[in-house]
Amino acid sequence: MDAVRTKLSEIEKQYKEIVEKLMDEKVMSDPKLLTKLSKEQARLTQPVDAYHQLLELDSRIAQADEMLKENDPELKEMARMEKDECEPEREALLERIQHLLVPRDPDDDHDVIMEIRGGAGGDEGNIFAGDLYRMYSKYAESKGWKVQVLEASVSEAGGYTQIIFSVKGTDVYKELKFESGVHRVQRVPKTETQGRIHTSTATVLCQPEAEDTDIEIDPKDLTIETHRASGAGGQHINKTDSAVRIVHVPTGITVNCQDGRSQIENRETAMRLIRARVYEELKRIQEEEAGKIRRAKIGTGDRSEKIRTYNYPQNRVTDHRIGLTITQLDRIMEGKLDGVIEGLLAEEEKRKLEETQL
Numbered sequence: 001m002d003a004v005r006t007k008l009s010e011i012e013k014q015y016k017e018i019v020e021k022l023m024d025e026k027v028m029s030d031p032k033l034l035t036k037l038s039k040e041q042a043r044l045t046q047p048v049d050a051y052h053q054l055l056e057l058d059s060r061i062a063q064a065d066e067m068l069k070e071n072d073p074e075l076k077e078m079a080r081m082e083k084d085e086c087e088p089e090r091e092a093l094l095e096r097i098q099h100l101l102v103p104r105d106p107d108d109d110h111d112v113i114m115e116i117r118g119g120a121g122g123d124e125g126n127i128f129a130g131d132l133y134r135m136y137s138k139y140a141e142s143k144g145w146k147v148q149v150l151e152a153s154v155s156e157a158g159g160y161t162q163i164i165f166s167v168k169g170t171d172v173y174k175e176l177k178f179e180s181g182v183h184r185v186q187r188v189p190k191t192e193t194q195g196r197i198h199t200s201t202a203t204v205l206c207q208p209e210a211e212d213t214d215i216e217i218d219p220k221d222l223t224i225e226t227h228r229a230s231g232a233g234g235q236h237i238n239k240t241d242s243a244v245r246i247v248h249v250p251t252g253i254t255v256n257c258q259d260g261r262s263q264i265e266n267r268e269t270a271m272r273l274i275r276a277r278v279y280e281e282l283k284r285i286q287e288e289e290a291g292k293i294r295r296a297k298i299g300t301g302d303r304s305e306k307i308r309t310y311n312y313p314q315n316r317v318t319d320h321r322i323g324l325t326i327t328q329l330d331r332i333m334e335g336k337l338d339g340v341i342e343g344l345l346a347e348e349e350k351r352k353l354e355e356t357q358l
Contacts, residue, residue, distance in 0.1 A: 007101060008101075011051070015041065018037055039109065047097070047100045047101065054090065061087065061090065064079040064086070099349065102349055105174065110172065111168040111173070112166065113206075113273060119203050121199065123159075124200040128310075132202055132204065134333075136337075140167050142336075143169060143170075145167050145169030145170075146168045148166045148168075150165055151258075151269065180305075182304065182307060184200070184201050185200050186309065214279055230243075242266060243256065244256070246267075310332075315328065315329045315330060319343070322343060
C-alpha cells in the first residue's frame with residue numbers, strides 16, 4: 001500500500017499549495033479564480049483528512065510493534081490490544097481511501113444544458129420528448145435544482161420536437177451525464193384505435209455548462225447574425241430581427257436562438273449554448289489527441305447510442321449499458337430516477353476502481 005501513501009502525500013502537497021494561493025491578495029481579488037481554487041480545496045479536503053488519520057494509525061501500530069519487543073507481559077498485552085483496535089480500523093480506512101482516490105470527473109460539479117428531441121415515431125416521439133422533460137424536471141425539483149427552459153419547439157400533437165433547458169444545482173452533471181443517447185418508448189399511443197404497441201424514440205443530449213474558467217472563446221472565432229424569428233409568435237416576432245445565430249468558425253458548431261423576448265436575451269442564450277458545445281468538443285479532441293481510452297466511461301456519451309427502453313405495458317425501464325432493469329416505470333416517469341442514477345454511478349465507480357487500484 002506504499003503507492004496509496006505516495007499518492008496521498010502528493011495530494012497533501014497540492015492541498016497546501018492551494019491553501020497558500022488562497023491567502024494571496026491577487027487571488028482574493030479575482031472572484032473567478034477564488035471560486036475555482038476554493039472548489040479544488042474542498043475536493044481535496046477528504047483525502048487529506050484521511051491521510052492524516054492513516055499516518056496516525058501507522059504511528060500507533062508501529063509503537064505497538066515496538067512495545068511487543070519488550071519483556072514486560074503487561075506492556076505486551078497493552079500492545080496487542082492496541083494493534084487489535086488499530087489494524088481493522090486501518091484496513092477499513094484504506095478501503096475508503098481507495099474510493100476517495102478514484103479520479104473524479106472535473107465537470108461533476110457543473111450545471112448542465114440538456115436538449116431533448118422527438119425522434120422516430122413522429123407525433124408519439126415528440127410526446128415522449130415532453131414526457132422525458134417532465135421526468136427530468138420532477139427529478140430536479142426533488143433535488144432542489146433549478147430548471148430554466150432556453151428554447152422550445154412545441155409539437156401540435158403535444159410534447160416537443162425540441163426543447164433545450166438548463167439545470168442548476170449541486171453535482172448536477174455528476175448525476176445527469178449518463179442521460180445522453182436514444183431513449184426508446186414502447187406503448188400504445190392515445191391515437192391508436194387498434195390497441196397496438198408502437199415503438200418511438202427521443203434523443204437526449206446532456207452537456208456541462210462551461211464556466212468562465214473552463215474555456216475562453218476568442219470573439220474573432222465567432223460569426224454572429226440576427227434574423228427574424230420563424231414560426232408562431234405574432235407580429236413582434238415577424239417584424240423584428242430578434243433571433244440570433246452564432247457560428248463558432250473553428251469547429252463549425254452553430255446555434256440558433258429565437259425564443260427570448262429580445263435580441264439581447266437570445267444572444268445571451270446562444271452564447272451559453274456555444275460555450276457548452278465548444279467546451280465539450282474541445283474536451284473530446286484533447287482526449288483523442290492524448291490517446292485516452294476511457295474504459296471506465298459508461299456508454300459512448302453519443303446522442304445516437306441506444307441507452308434505455310421504457311416499456312409501458314410491462315411497467316419496466318431497462319438501461320442497456322449496465323443491464324439494469326427496474327419494474328417501476330410509473331414512478332420513474334414521475335421523477336423518481338434515484339435507482340437508475342445510483343446504479344449508473346455505482347457502475348462508473350466500480351470501473352474506475354478497477355482501473356486505478358493502487
